[in-house]
Amino acid sequence: MKYQDLKILYEDNHLLAYNKPAGLLVQRDKNEAESLEELSKSYIKARYQKPGAVFLGVAHRIDRPVSGLVLLAKTSKALERINEMFKLRTIKKTYWAIVKNLPPDEEGTLVHWIVKDEKKNKSRASNKESKGAQLCELEYKHIGSSSTYHLLEIKPHTGRHHQIRCQLGKIGSSIKGDLKYGSARSNEDGSIHLHARRLEFVHPITKENIMITARPPADPLWDYFVGSQP
Numbered sequence: 375m376k377y378q379d380l381k382i383l384y385e386d387n388h389l390l391a392y393n394k395p396a397g398l399l400v401q402r403d404k405n406e407a408e409s410l411e412e413l414s415k416s417y418i419k420a421r422y423q424k425p426g427a428v429f430l431g432v433a434h435r436i437d438r439p440v441s442g443l444v445l446l447a448k449t450s451k452a453l454e455r456i457n458e459m460f461k462l463r464t465i466k467k468t469y470w471a472i473v474k475n476l477p478p479d480e481e482g483t484l485v486h487w488i489v490k491d492e493k494k495n496k497s498r499a500s501n502k503e504s505k506g507a508q509l510c511e512l513e514y515k516h517i518g519s520s521s522t523y524h525l526l527e528i529k530p531h532t533g534r535h536h537q538i539r540c541q542l543g544k545i546g547s548s549i550k551g552d553l554k555y556g557s558a559r560s561n562e563d564g565s566i567h568l569h570a571r572r573l574e575f576v577h578p579i580t581k582e583n584i585m586i587t588a589r590p591p592a593d594p595l596w597d598y599f600v601g602s603q604p
Contacts, residue, residue, distance in 0.1 A: 396565035442570025455578035
């Protein structure tokens with residue numbers, strides 16, 4: 375992939391936001407160099423003719439098979455403040471998830487205790503507290519249905535490992551394509567139907583109110599739900 379293939383949703387002197395395609399890592403790991411972070415550095419270096427190393431901070435991450443909005447910081451001051459905002463939960467995050475089975479209620483709050491299994495890169499949700507478990511919470515709302523699938527709007531209150539995937543799987547509402555958390559079958563391209571839809575926050579430097587929205591990937595199911603929405 376080339377940086378020219380990426381969709382920039384927002385950019386100023388301090389922040390850079392992308393609509394990340396499913397399948398692309400946010401940060402490089404020891405097994406693979408290609409990532410949103412590295413492609414973004416290439417973009418900044420070329421676009422602004424930056425000599426030497428480019429500073430770029432990853433403010434938050436979404437999983438590789440997940441699509442949608444990712445926010446990066448172009449300055450150390452912005453990164454420090456954005457990290458603090460995520461820590462204090464003053465940034466409002468909204469996700470969309472397509473599921474086969476609806477939760478028992480049209481809308482509600484899910485509260486679980488979650489434990490990460492490092493070896494399996496998987497989390498387990500429980501209704502009871504246990505050693506090493508972290509409290510996780512999210513709000514969901516049913517906002518649409520096709521003949522086979524349902525669209526949920528998700529607003530996580532915490533940011534645990536695989537939280538949305540794990541919590542929805544726990545209640546029997548696994549995300550389409552998410553074999554790791556209970557989906558019956560995978561998607562052909564390895565993606566899952568979870569999309570980081572929106573971020574709302576006060577700009578860490580200018581103090582403006584910012585809302586950034588990312589359109590889901592082009593596929594028949596997402597297109598059915600999105601319709602004419604931006």
